[in-house]
Amino acid sequence: MAAPWLARASSQLARRAARRLLSSPAAAPSQHRLCPPGPWLLSSVPPPAGDRRGFCSVRRFTGESSAAAVAVADEEAPENGLVAGGGDQQAIDFPGGKVSFVAEMNFLPESQRERINCYRVLDDDGRTISGSIFQEVSKELAIKMYSEMVTLQVMDTIFFEAQRQGRISFYLTSHGEEAINIASAAALTIDDIVLPQMKNVQGDFHAALNFAAVMEAPVIFFCRNNGWAISTPTNEQFRSDGAVIRGQAYGMRSIRVDGNDALAVYSAVHTAREMAIKEGRPILVEALTYRVSHHSTSDDSTKYRPVDEIEHWRTVRDPVSRYRKWVQGNGWWCDADESELRNNVRQELLKAIQVAERMPKPPLSELFTDVYDEVPSNLREQERLLRDTIKKHPADYPADVHI
Amino acid sequence: MATAASAASSLQYAPHGVGAASTKKPRSVVPAATARGRRGSVRARGGMAARAAANAEAEAESKSGGHEVLLFEALREGLMEEMKEDPTVCVFGEDVGHYGGSYKVTKGLAEMFGDLRVLDTPIAENSFTGMGVGAAMKGLRPVVEGMNMGFLLLAYNQISNNCGMLHYTSGGQYKIPIVIRGPGGVGRQLGAEHSQRLESYFQSIPGLQMVACSTPYNAKGLMKAAIRSENPVVLFEHVLLYNLKEKIPDEEYICCLEEAEMVRPGEHVTILTYSRMRYHVMQAAKTLVNKGYDPEVIDIRSLKPFDLHTIGNSIKKTHRVLIVEECMRTGGIGASLRSAIIDNFWDYLDAPIMCLSSQDVPTPYAATLEDATVVQPAQIVAAVEQICQ
Numbered sequence: 203m204a205a206p207w208l209a210r211a212s213s214q215l216a217r218r219a220a221r222r223l224l225s226s227p228a229a230a231p232s233q234h235r236l237c238p239p240g241p242w243l244l245s246s247v248p249p250p251a252g253d254r255r256g257f258c259s260v261r262r263f264t265g266e267s268s269a270a271a272v273a274v275a276d277e278e279a280p281e282n283g284l285v286a287g288g289g290d291q292q293a294i295d296f297p298g299g300k301v302s303f304v305a306e307m308n309f310l311p312e313s314q315r316e317r318i319n320c321y322r323v324l325d326d327d328g329r330t331i332s333g334s335i336f337q338e339v340s341k342e343l344a345i346k347m348y349s350e351m352v353t354l355q356v357m358d359t360i361f362f363e364a365q366r367q368g369r370i371s372f373y374l375t376s377h378g379e380e381a382i383n384i385a386s387a388a389a390l391t392i393d394d395i396v397l398p399q400m401k402n403v404q405g406d407f408h409a410a411l412n413f414a415a416v417m418e419a420p421v422i423f424f425c426r427n428n429g430w431a432i433s434t435p436t437n438e439q440f441r442s443d444g445a446v447i448r449g450q451a452y453g454m455r456s457i458r459v460d461g462n463d464a465l466a467v468y469s470a471v472h473t474a475r476e477m478a479i480k481e482g483r484p485i486l487v488e489a490l491t492y493r494v495s496h497h498s499t500s501d502d503s504t505k506y507r508p509v510d511e512i513e514h515w516r517t518v519r520d521p522v523s524r525y526r527k528w529v530q531g532n533g534w535w536c537d538a539d540e541s542e543l544r545n546n547v548r549q550e551l552l553k554a555i556q557v558a559e560r561m562p563k564p565p566l567s568e569l570f571t572d573v574y575d576e577v578p579s580n581l582r583e584q585e586r587l588l589r590d591t592i593k594k595h596p597a598d599y600p601a602d603v604h605i
Numbered sequence: 606m607a608t609a610a611s612a613a614s615s616l617q618y619a620p621h622g623v624g625a626a627s628t629k630k631p632r633s634v635v636p637a638a639t640a641r642g643r644r645g646s647v648r649a650r651g652g653m654a655a656r657a658a659a660n661a662e663a664e665a666e667s668k669s670g671g672h673e674v675l676l677f678e679a680l681r682e683g684l685m686e687e688m689k690e691d692p693t694v695c696v697f698g699e700d701v702g703h704y705g706g707s708y709k710v711t712k713g714l715a716e717m718f719g720d721l722r723v724l725d726t727p728i729a730e731n732s733f734t735g736m737g738v739g740a741a742m743k744g745l746r747p748v749v750e751g752m753n754m755g756f757l758l759l760a761y762n763q764i765s766n767n768c769g770m771l772h773y774t775s776g777g778q779y780k781i782p783i784v785i786r787g788p789g790g791v792g793r794q795l796g797a798e799h800s801q802r803l804e805s806y807f808q809s810i811p812g813l814q815m816v817a818c819s820t821p822y823n824a825k826g827l828m829k830a831a832i833r834s835e836n837p838v839v840l841f842e843h844v845l846l847y848n849l850k851e852k853i854p855d856e857e858y859i860c861c862l863e864e865a866e867m868v869r870p871g872e873h874v875t876i877l878t879y880s881r882m883r884y885h886v887m888q889a890a891k892t893l894v895n896k897g898y899d900p901e902v903i904d905i906r907s908l909k910p911f912d913l914h915t916i917g918n919s920i921k922k923t924h925r926v927l928i929v930e931e932c933m934r935t936g937g938i939g940a941s942l943r944s945a946i947i948d949n950f951w952d953y954l955d956a957p958i959m960c961l962s963s964q965d966v967p968t969p970y971a972a973t974l975e976d977a978t979v980v981q982p983a984q985i986v987a988a989v990e991q992i993c994q
Contacts, residue, residue: 395743397739405731406732406735409727409729409731409732410732410735412727412729412732413726413727413729413733413736416727417724572772572773572775572776572777573773573811573812574772574812574814574836575772575780575834575835575836578863578910579910579913580910
């Protein structure tokens with residue numbers, strides 16, 4: 203069964219396509235053939251005669267000049283194809299939309315004079331900045347968010363240690379980025395699909411933004427800009443103003459937010475989600491933060507950045523204590539709650555590790571299952587050979603793997 | 606060795622034997638009597654394939670009249686039938702929607718099923734293949750079209766890491782019932798990058814299945830089977846085979862993905878081939894039969910996994926194997942097939958396995974050189990003569 207959002211999306215597109223058709227003089231409603239009902243509500247609406255651009259040709263630009271150009275074009279269509287734009291400029295109808303001509307060569311600058319502003323609600327001491335606009339949270343939700351941030355902190359400490367003790371093979375911590383993890387999730391519902399990626403900006407990112415904008419998909423692209431890709435700082439990764447500036451390049455709305463401000467992250471994602479659903483559009487959210495932790499348990503970041511820089515962000519700019527100050531400031535939390543929480547979480551996590559360590563390792567058969575829906579004969583044969591080998595040389599294979 | 610009498614006539618098409626389609630009724634190949642040869646506007650090789658089909662004698666067992674289709678139409682029929690049956694089947698690709706597809710496989714489908722279900726994508730194979738994987742994970746059954754198989758190299762990460770592995774790495778929680786299809790193989794002066802044999806590169810990916818169609822009948826049957834499969838399937842079509850004509854049954858049928866097709870039973874040598882080379886082999890078979898040989902021709906169809914049952918039974922009978930492929934010598938389907946045969950049927954071989962492949966060169970643009978890089982019927986004849994000494 204296709205996801206429910208698809209039905210909403212297709213009706214968005216269907217409505218837009220229908221609107222476009224009905225406003226076009228060539229509209230011929232009698233030629234519509236309706237599909238059987240189902241999630242595929244966009245029926246076979248043939249494009250207007252001569253329009254080969256398909257259903258995605260609806261323009262999303264909101265700039266005044268393009269609107270003006272469109273309005274003018276609809277009124278007059280002189281034979282030479284030129285249309286009067288604003289003032290003395292002429293505009294011409296290239297594929298993709300009308301553009302005005304200009305007589306001077308003006309290269310767009312590689313960067314704007316000022317960087318895109320960053321949305322924040324809480325100051326460094328956890329007080330709401332006066333005049334700030336944000337999404338209200340209930341006491342229950344605020345406490346839940348805080349507890350989860352603490353849980354994440356404790357979990358990171360314990361599991362990092364566990365890796366150093368050889369009890370797990372690898373771990374990545376989120377020190378300094380807890381607000382991003384928790385507050386963004388808090389703004390979603392249980393039915394929303396989250397596809398997290400530990401992936402620095404790659405080719406897929408660009409194509410995905412492009413696709414989402416073209417197809418008007420209700421997606422939030424949440425980009426966590428923590429300043430580092432292992433040892434590569436962001437200024438060696440790209441020269442643009444972070445990730446937020448790319449939104450407009452793909453025709454997508456975007457916002458930059460203080461990733462260490464739980465309330466700001468929550469508000470931004472909450473609003474982005476509403477926009478995505480109601481308007482059927484993707485939104486790009488860039489959360490600025492600092493990667494306090496090493497990249498992973500395989501990394502020692504003191505090798506490529508100053509220790510006092512790390513310390514500064516770990517202490518003064520810690521998102522967890524900043525948010526705690528706000529929660530406490532509302533009278534919703536106290537020191538007793540804090541020690542009780544940290545204690546309980548620690549016990550829970552240690553117990554979880556013990557339970558997990560006692561669980562049996564997966565049996566040999568699981569090496570071959572789920573490659574396909576059913577184990578095919580060639581894999582059965584390979585399994586048989588492996589079992590034979592283990593039987594003949596048991597000392598060469600781990601004892602705790604169930605044959 | 607001399608079986609001249611029966612051989613003199615023409616190619617025999619067996620009723621679909623060992624690799625029987627999993628349908629209710631037995632099928633027969635009723636090849637095109639009205640092949641393109643009659644129309645006159647036939648290019649050399651296309652015409653040869655068509656003439657080969659036209660010259661075959663049919664053992665007509667078809668229960669009803671059947672209808673003639675071109676191979677690309679057969680693919681479309683299969684796709685359309687599955688889309689009508691199952692609302693989760695959808696198509697993604699470049700120009701598949703209103704344009705109807707570069708090879709017209711999706712012609713008319715956007716009008717029938719809507720713009721979202723036959724979706725035109727921007728030019729980013731890695732991304733729309735990834736989109737197909739995501740759609741499959743959420744319960745749809747996408748058919749992703751690569752305009753040319755070569756372009757899917759850009760989607761290799763998605764095909765290998767996601768299509769192939771997600772079922773496994775998710776512990777069986779996600780299934781990826783995706784079909785990835787498109788035309789590949791050496792065409793007519795399409796240039797090196799558009800003449801690739803991707804089955805070579807994909808064959809190692811765990812979790813993937815690969816099939817190659819070669820006739821309108823198996824094209825439709827394999828398309829349907831691939832769509833219905835819960836596993837990711839790559840369906841290889843060939844640029845030069847889209848206009849093959851054949852009469853196919855009116856009744857619904859599907860082909861088994863894992864089965865090879867017995868094209869011509871014989872006693873002297875097992876010739877294993879697939880896709881376009883099937884027609885070069887059958888052309889050579891005519892000559893061979895005239896010279897007194899009795900080759901058994903099997904279109905392996907299933908490139909991953911191999912149908913070692915059908916292949917094995919044949920080798921146990923003939924004891925000699927010739928593989929004819931379009932892949933390059935190194936690392937192609939032929940190389941793997943040879944290896945699998947040695948592993949499994951060494952005791953039955955009376956001669957070393959021969960394999961005719963393309964050279965390890967990019968496909969040249971010059972037509973004469975391009976011809977020289979593809980295995981030709983004369984080479985096949987010579988190889989059989991050598992093997993049967």
